[in-house]
Amino acid sequence: MRKALLLSLLLLAACTGTSEPPLDLLLAVGSGDQVVFYPAGTAEAGAVGQWSLGAAVVDLLRLEGESRLWVLTPDRLLAYPLSGGSLTSPPAAVAPSVSLEIGADCSGGRLEAGSARLLLDCGGGLVWTAPLGAPALETVDTSGDATGTVYLLGPDDRLTRVAPTLTGFTLDYPGEEQDYSFTVYAGAAVNDLAARWSAGTLLVALATDVDVRLYTWSPGTDPPKSAGDPLALTSVRAIVPLSDGWLIGGDGGYVVRRSQTDDLRRTTPVDRGLVTPNLYCYLAAAGRLTVLDLLDPELAEHPRGFPADPRGLAWLPVGE
Structure with missing residues (x-):
């Protein structure tokens, strides 16, 4: 039934000229010094793999249409190219294509997406934006x-x-x-x-x-x-x-x-939430991931195993 509803949405998208939402996705979760990848959806499933970064993950961000995963660590903003990956394996682990030194302690920071740039807020009035085309940190005047x-x-x-x-x-x-x-x-x-x-x-x-x-x-x-x-x-x-x-x-x-x-x-x-294009809503808190199927009129909760201290959520289509 759910697949039929999604297919009807795909048909509607084709008729209206809008882009079709991907159906098969991975969920990326920051945990310790790793990015852990899970199959998206309501079914209980273990991680399909992880990247070990060697630095604590503070936040994650992927902008729709981009083939990069942005990772915030306590002292750097990194962008990792995304390639490969499936519902049973993570994307290939490669070196970051962007590595920007922040020059401040950003262990409590957050990332936010815009349309052609992103925002980095490290707290305490330390805020930057960065254009996606030629990433560089531009200081925001918070005085x-x-x-x-x-x-x-x-x-x-x-x-x-x-x-x-x-x-x-x-x-x-x-x-x-x-x-x-x-x-x-x-x-x-x-x-x-x-x-x-x-x-x-x-x-x-x-x-x-x-x-x-x-x-x-x-x-x-x-x-x-x-x-x-x-x-x-x-x-x-x-x-x-x-x-x-x-x-x-x-x-x-x-x-x-x-x-x-x-x-x-x-x-x-x-603590944080995310909606994916295939109409699932992911709600994260310490040691807990709750998934809502937004096509379910009752919005039943589907609990899934999760890292004890999740830092950041992002989705990516399989195969990107």
Whole structure:
């Protein structure tokens, strides 16, 4: 049944001229000084292999359409060419084609994808972007930014800043014709903040003592607006865009908010999440990987074995 649904999506993609989603994928997971590869999907399966890098993996990133896997270590940003690989074997282990020295401790850093560049945030105001065509670290000026500012790449890779305040957040975005700056009052003390762009819309999630409050914004003069009732969460660790909504995860579980349906609340903790083109959603936390089949109306949870301390998730089509 699931294969028939996916094939119907492939037919729709062919009729509309959009690219067809790959069906066979590997999931790459950072663990210690290794990148471990697993078959994608809900079935329990062990690793098909791993790369040993000789340095701790901090985060992983693969941009759709690229044949490189970006790996962040505590002191370098690396890009590894992807070739070969199958549902029973990992891609060939080769030397990195890009190796950029960061010049700072990035052991708590993160990577974020844009359209033609990526963003590296090492914390403490140490932020860089790098163009994909000719990778080099370009320093972002963070002087004057508030502690806890979240940096993102928005439409056309425009650098977006979202910063927590005592009772809300500020948003700064450099538009094509004018810059936009907003201060939003949420009506409660803010303990944590996360933000994510998806399909031209920014979602900001604010964690208070009693709930998580959501706000959306699209580039323009209108300020961010509340995105429905608060969520029954008290922390926010991950925002996962879905085709028809969002999944918000934290220490105490996650909530799926989709259009035309009631919120789905589960207690499985989530540190990071990823949706693959064959419509599986992977939710990772320490020692746990939970897979949701987004074609399943019930969104049943499928637990899978996982490294004790996962660092980064990425997907890659088999054979690239």
